[in-house]
Amino acid sequence: MATATSIVRSPAALLFAKVTVSDHKPTPTIQISRFPSKRSCFTALLSSLHDNNDDDDNNNNNNVISHPKPLSSSQLFNSVSNGSRLRVAYQGVRGAYSEAAAEKAYPNCETVPCDQFDSAFQAVEKWLVDRAVLPIENSLGGSIHRNYDLLLRHSLHIVGEVKLAVQHCLVANHGVQLEDLSRVLSHPQALAQCENTLTKIGLSREAVDDTALAAKHVALHKLKDTGAVASSSAAKIYGLNILAQNIQDDCDNVTRFLILAREPIIPGIQNPFKTSIVFSLEEGPGVLFKALAIESRPLRNQPLRAADDNNGSKYFDYLFYVDFEASMAEERAQNALRHLKDPGRVFVIEIRHWFGFETAAVDSQAIALQGNVGNVSLWL
Ligand SMILES: O=C(O)C(=O)C[C@]1(C(=O)O)C=C[C@@H](O)C=C1
Secondary structure (H helix, E strand, O other): OEEEEEEEEEOHHHOOOEOOOOOOOOOOOOEOOOOOOOOOOOOOOHHHHHOOOOHHHHHOOOHHHOOOOOEOHHHHHOOOOOOOOOEEEEEOOOOOHHHHHHHHHOOOOEEEEEOOHHHHHHHHHOOOOOEEEEEEEEOOOEEOHHHHHHHHHOOOEEEEEEEEEOOOEEEEOOOOOHHHOOEEEEOHHHHHHOHHHHHHHOOEEEEOOOHHHHHHHHHHOOOOOEEEEEOHHHHHHOOOEEEEEOOOOOOOOEEEEEEEEOOOOOOOOOOOEEEEEEEEEOOOOOHHHHHHOOOOOOOOOOOOOOOOOOOOHHHOEEEEEEEEOOOOOOHHHHHHHHHHHOHHHOOEEEEEEEEEEEOOOOOHHHHHHHOOOOOOOOOO
């Protein structure tokens, strides 16, 4: 029944979670200093969501900036959702994979770009949007540690998941050839997913907040020596040329996104259900093994994907994330959790959270908000 386990070190600033789905190491990244830091910018209003007077962009503009500005934390205090269409927050700018994931989850939704993951969480909490769709793991790059951390810091509920096949393109301005490029910009996960290809081409890599932002930057600044790893839709939106398609190191490159809402879903048994739990353990040899040696685990012959970090574990507390394919409305899931919490077994210190979400149906609240979208499927 368990499908995934990852281990996250706390405190959050020292997150080193990983899932052993690949031996790819994330590419070391450098933040591009020319990009204004939006992390500390708490001043704009929601009206500027549709405002074209973007600082960096406006000075260098061509026609690529007539898109909503990403929502930043300040806007969260000054605006309200108009409640007409389902509004779904994602991190990034237009053309990011996260936007595609949001549209896959809710085809008729209004997607709302956010500058940071944290802004997307806050946008839901402050009723600016109805849902957030955020990446949590990728089949090549591993866990998105920041979102594991934010899940614990915020009080949102996982109400669904959506998997997106991610096919990266190498994009550049028209007239620029592959041999003109010396560097490439993208999201660190995207750079990691294309590591072999980029190394073969011999491009230096620089990280930005999302793939579409990389494409936008290349277009706005009319860069001749720099390309971006981004989606074909980002290339289209920002008027770039696709130099190479499907450049990820493995053609099966899938990112799993979580769908977050203010209200939890009531566990049911009609549809396939997943439950996510987060717990901490006492230190000691074999405690994780004992915790997961749940007799009621029906698929106990299936190996768990587990990640461990051998360095210095005594200095950190660890949190364990486990997803299992069962609903808390089912006895077997209740037994599994009871087993984890069994005082006779003492090693589970606390179960911090659990989230239940359906894996085969659209969340019904969203259907009500969206109107008639009965044929929508959230799942691959
Ligand atoms: O940069 C984007 O376009 C994103 O949506 C982010 C993100 C990620 O965080 O993993 C999403 C999917 C891909 O795996 C690459 C990047």
